[in-house]
Amino acid sequence: MDSITQAMLGASIQGAVLGRWQGRKALVFGAMLGTLPDMDVVIDFGDAVADVTYHRGFSHSLFVIGLVAVLLTWLVRKVWPNAEYSTRRLFACIALVLFTHVLLDAFTTYGTQLFWPLPTPPVAISSIFIIDPLYTVPLLVAVLGCLLFGLRRSGIRLQYFVLGLSTLYLASTLAGKQMAEHNLNQALQRDSIVPQHTFIAPAPFNTLLWRVVAVDGDDYYEGLVSWLDSRPPTLERLSRNASAAMPALDNSPQHARLRWFTLDLLRYDLIENEWVATDLRLGMPGYHPFRFALARRSPETGAFEPIQHVEYWPESDADWSRLEDLKRRAFDQDYPLSMAALAANMTDAPSANDPSAADD
Numbered sequence: 001m002d003s004i005t006q007a008m009l010g011a012s013i014q015g016a017v018l019g020r021w022q023g024r025k026a027l028v029f030g031a032m033l034g035t036l037p038d039m040d041v042v043i044d045f046g047d048a049v050a051d052v053t054y055h056r057g058f059s060h061s062l063f064v065i066g067l068v069a070v071l072l073t074w075l076v077r078k079v080w081p082n083a084e085y086s087t088r089r090l091f092a093c094i095a096l097v098l099f100t101h102v103l104l105d106a107f108t109t110y111g112t113q114l115f116w117p118l119p120t121p122p123v124a125i126s127s128i129f130i131i132d133p134l135y136t137v138p139l140l141v142a143v144l145g146c147l148l149f150g151l152r153r154s155g156i157r158l159q160y161f162v163l164g165l166s167t168l169y170l171a172s173t174l175a176g177k178q179m180a181e182h183n184l185n186q187a188l189q190r191d192s193i194v195p196q197h198t199f200i201a202p203a204p205f206n207t208l209l210w211r212v213v214a215v216d217g218d219d220y221y222e223g224l225v226s227w228l229d230s231r232p233p234t235l236e237r238l239s240r241n242a243s244a245a246m247p248a249l250d251n252s253p254q255h256a257r258l259r260w261f262t263l264d265l266l267r268y269d270l271i272e273n274e275w276v277a278t279d280l281r282l283g284m285p286g287y288h289p290f291r292f293a294l295a296r297r298s299p300e301t302g303a304f305e306p307i308q309h310v311e312y313w314p315e316s317d318a319d320w321s322r323l324e325d326l327k328r329r330a331f332d333q334d335y336p337l338s339m340a341a342l343a344a345n346m347t348d349a350p351s352a353n354d355p356s357a358a359d360d
Helices: 003-022 024-034 036-042 048-054 062-079 087-106 133-149 153-190 242-249 253-262 321-331 339-347
Strands: 197-202 209-216 219-226 236-239 266-271 274-279 291-297 304-306
Touching: 003 024, 003 036, 003 087, 003 133, 003 153, 024 036, 024 087, 024 133, 036 087, 048 253, 048 291, 062 087, 133 153, 153 197, 153 209, 153 219, 209 321, 219 321, 219 339, 236 339, 242 266, 242 274, 242 291, 242 304, 253 266, 253 274, 253 291, 253 304, 266 339
Parallel strands: none
Antiparallel strands: 197 209, 209 219, 219 236, 266 274, 274 291, 291 304
16 A cells, blocks of 8 residues: 555554554654555565566565564564563564554555565455545545644544454455455456456545456457446456567566566567567556566667666656546446556557656
């Protein structure tokens, strides 16, 4: 989740567990501790693919988090001893703040390496968007209110209440994903599609509308499902171009890393003699944030050569009017919103005037 959400979750937990003794400081300390696992973003892992795929790695490992909780408990007890609450309570607070951070991240689509250093794929339950106001706003209001008016008994009860409310909402996202999966399976059966694998994720900023994706070899089918739909979704066929791209990417370690990280949910586009790989899990068609040029055709030999230092492919300018389209589609299954039309700009070359379109 975003940093504000993680800070508010940490603040609310520490306020509930230690607010009786620490007062408002519990909210501040909890907010700081709640963002600690994301400090790995300051590390340069080498290139864009590495930065994406090593984020939420060691710093989000359950094994590492458990060790950090023990060390922080020992350090706090040694530097700021306080006889008013036990070491067990202090450890429970620190562990809860850290573990809830990485577990909440695992509910998003990005991919969280909970079992690092084991070579298991990242965990991506994919039931909540990385920014979801319905999850964050109650925590934010409760924390800000207690910062202003104090963390007395009623304030501590408020923290318990919003923590319970946010947990119930998170559980409801699992029901939403199950609903979307049921509708996707009906659509696949109707259209006689037998996919290799499927993917389901909430649309941006909500859990009313869901993206559904089914991969079938070189093609993938994509559609939208709402809680308010009365029939299975229309699935539009799009091309992944995987078989054409694979020979050019055989010797690319970044490509191998991306396939592992995304569970092979990648699309490939040949744009101006470069094979560009797109992580289809995140964002929306036409506005996927993680795209990378992995191989370039040599002008001398005509063969494709892996790009050694991979950069982010320049993003398309976001058309925020599409959020209105998504809202209308969530409430009206017959609203004309085409996945193929949204994805039409994915084969465009970056503008020569785009300062982000720097050469490798």
